[in-house]
Amino acid sequence: MVESLRVLLGGTPRRISKKDMPEEVRELHQHKFADKERIEAIHIELREKAANKQPEKWRRKRWLVLAAVNLLFLVSYYLDIQLLEGALTASRFAGFHMADLNSALQVMLAFKHVVINLLIGTVTIFILWWLLGGRTFCSWVCPYHLVAEWAEMLHLKLVKKGWARDYQFDRRSRTWLWLVFVILAIVTGYTIYETISPTGILSRALIYGPGVALIWVALLLLFEIFFSRRAWCRYACPIGLTYGFVGITSPFTVHYELPNCFHEGECRKVCLVPHVLDTVLKGRAREIEVDIGADCTRCLRCVDACPTGALTVKFKGLGDLL
Amino acid sequence: MVKSSKRLTLKQKERRKFLGSIALAVGVTGISLLGMVPVIGKWVERLRPPGALLEKEFLAACIKCGQCVQVCPVEAIKLADLTDGLGIGVPYIDSRAQACDFSCDGLQCVLACPTGALIHEISFPSQVDMGIAKVVQPAQCLAVLGQGFKGQARGPDFPGLLRYADIDRWNPIKVADHPYDLELCDLCVRQCPIEISIIECALEDQREPTGKVARVAQRQENECPPKHAIELRDINGAMTPVILEGCVGCGVCEMICPIEPAVIVMDASDSRANSRGMRT
Numbered sequence: 066m067v068e069s070l071r072v073l074l075g076g077t078p079r080r081i082s083k084k085d086m087p088e089e090v091r092e093l094h095q096h097k098f099a100d101k102e103r104i105e106a107i108h109i110e111l112r113e114k115a116a117n118k119q120p121e122k123w124r125r126k127r128w129l130v131l132a133a134v135n136l137l138f139l140v141s142y143y144l145d146i147q148l149l150e151g152a153l154t155a156s157r158f159a160g161f162h163m164a165d166l167n168s169a170l171q172v173m174l175a176f177k178h179v180v181i182n183l184l185i186g187t188v189t190i191f192i193l194w195w196l197l198g199g200r201t202f203c204s205w206v207c208p209y210h211l212v213a214e215w216a217e218m219l220h221l222k223l224v225k226k227g228w229a230r231d232y233q234f235d236r237r238s239r240t241w242l243w244l245v246f247v248i249l250a251i252v253t254g255y256t257i258y259e260t261i262s263p264t265g266i267l268s269r270a271l272i273y274g275p276g277v278a279l280i281w282v283a284l285l286l287l288f289e290i291f292f293s294r295r296a297w298c299r300y301a302c303p304i305g306l307t308y309g310f311v312g313i314t315s316p317f318t319v320h321y322e323l324p325n326c327f328h329e330g331e332c333r334k335v336c337l338v339p340h341v342l343d344t345v346l347k348g349r350a351r352e353i354e355v356d357i358g359a360d361c362t363r364c365l366r367c368v369d370a371c372p373t374g375a376l377t378v379k380f381k382g383l384g385d386l387l
Numbered sequence: 388m389v390k391s392s393k394r395l396t397l398k399q400k401e402r403r404k405f406l407g408s409i410a411l412a413v414g415v416t417g418i419s420l421l422g423m424v425p426v427i428g429k430w431v432e433r434l435r436p437p438g439a440l441l442e443k444e445f446l447a448a449c450i451k452c453g454q455c456v457q458v459c460p461v462e463a464i465k466l467a468d469l470t471d472g473l474g475i476g477v478p479y480i481d482s483r484a485q486a487c488d489f490s491c492d493g494l495q496c497v498l499a500c501p502t503g504a505l506i507h508e509i510s511f512p513s514q515v516d517m518g519i520a521k522v523v524q525p526a527q528c529l530a531v532l533g534q535g536f537k538g539q540a541r542g543p544d545f546p547g548l549l550r551y552a553d554i555d556r557w558n559p560i561k562v563a564d565h566p567y568d569l570e571l572c573d574l575c576v577r578q579c580p581i582e583i584s585i586i587e588c589a590l591e592d593q594r595e596p597t598g599k600v601a602r603v604a605q606r607q608e609n610e611c612p613p614k615h616a617i618e619l620r621d622i623n624g625a626m627t628p629v630i631l632e633g634c635v636g637c638g639v640c641e642m643i644c645p646i647e648p649a650v651i652v653m654d655a656s657d658s659r660a661n662s663r664g665m666r667t
Contacts, residue, residue: 235408260422
């Protein structure tokens with residue numbers, strides 16, 4: 066858990082020496098590649114997969130959920146059915162208050178006064194996203210995530226052609242920005258971050274109509290397309306970090322099983338936050354089974370990408386209940 | 388390009404990455420702080436929805452969700468754009484285009500606000516303090532000129548809505564669908580929600596002069612505005628609109644004024660005597 070927090074804040078995943086690993090794990094690391102036939106079979110499968118691209122199962126579901134949540138705001142407003150009122154920053158679902166944790170944090174720090182409705186909304190959303198995995202908000206609800214995903218597809222194509230590059234930043238910049246916006250909210254008494262929040266801007270643009278603010282979102286996307294893959298989500302967004310904190314102890318995780326992993330690296334290629342998949346590298350896993358850390362957005366693209374089923378969706382505790 | 392980066396040592400690369408990251412963080416912070424410019428420079432002075440706190444507190448407390456926008460029956464409330472800087476996503480009212488006429492009665496926007504940016508203690512229109520009306524060009528006023536008014540107050544194409552209780556108590560209709568024929572133009576007084584409310588209260592009292600106790604249960608304490616908001620006063624022989632203490636700044640008089648530009652406009656600044664939030 067401490068390691069998960071450290072990586073979330075921008076630290077590089079630590080390696081542990083072979084000596085400190087349980088014997089079983091050490092053994093697995095050493096003898097994994099004896100099964101040459103199996104590995105050859107995996108490679109054939111991967112080549113076939115690359116030749117005729119199938120739609121990703123989880124990604125399709127995720128886009129559907131993301132579109133549904135965001136469109137529900139719009140539909141609810143236009144049909145005046147009061148099912149989901151407001152925007153992503155704060156809303157009411159069938160009358161129940163909900164408040165985006167980062168927006169609520171900014172308001173509380175700037176206004177220095179918390180009305181009961183905001184508290185109810187914040188606690189509700191906290192519990193909800195703790196259950197669902199914290200940064201699950203990012204990949205399953207945030208509208209910027211979706212457009213950034215499309216921009217990423219374009220970015221990868223352009224990189225292949227040599228027309229764009231992926232300049233990588235230090236991931237600690239997000240932690241610094243999170244702190245800066247917390248301090249700015251306290252000191253200035255304004256919710257400074259909300260001015261540039263692409264999540265808020267896009268959510269409001271969808272519900273209340275587009276505006277000049279979309280230019281800022283477009284600039285961010287252009288930056289990501291030409292200079293740095295998924296830069297906003299990876300290196301800047303304080304919302305992501307706030308939900309990351311919530312997800313540290315979440316029961317919902319992506320689950321890694323070392324015996325099934327043949328270190329093909331397919332998962333890291335598609336991952337928004339590949340540092341959380343450090344454990345899949347050869348010789349890194351500390352245990353036979355590992356839960357992926359808090360910075361994981363549970364987008365489940367790795368689950369779809371893994372050719373050997375080493376990564377699965379897991380709801381901790383539910384297994385015991387059933 | 389590739390060659391030059393290969394020549395860099397690992398340490399140089401790390402240094403470059405670190406500096407790049409600082410530039411990124413500083414850049415993002417800097418851009419976000421630009422949002423303060425329109426606010427500090429007071430480039431825009433907005434009429435805020437009923438119950439809005441003082442501008443600084445209001446901007447701090449507003450979570451920019453637009454729930455107030457969604458509940459307003461006359462769609463008077465709009466959300467500001469990036470040009471308002473920190474005021475992005477914050478609700479305002481352009482009263483000339485569509486004023487708040489309190490046709491929801493219960494101040495729905497106040498009830499909808501999840502953060503208390505619109506003060507929750509407020510229950511009645513007469514407690515509101517959005518701003519105050521100002522007569523800015525009395526020389527153009529039809530009443531001052533002794534003229535009447537006939538026709539649609541803002542022309543046939545004006546989309547603005549108002550509640551006309553005698554036509555439909557519950558549903559506001561287009562101002563364009565309600566033509567007037569007045570010997571002396573008194574639209575600003577006639578349509579003032581506070582003045583209408585005072586007349587309604589007086590009529591009710593007249594109708595049942597003996598049943599006062601029963602009515603107290605129906606009608607709450609502050610429902611009837613204690614003070615008048617606007618009147619036409621004879622000043623040197625000219626009937627002139629005069630704004631009184633009871634004015635809450637809703638902007639209906641500005642919306643209904645048939646003169647272009649309007650004779651009356653709203654002052655929404657923080658510097659007024661009663662400033663924002665709730666009247667005490």
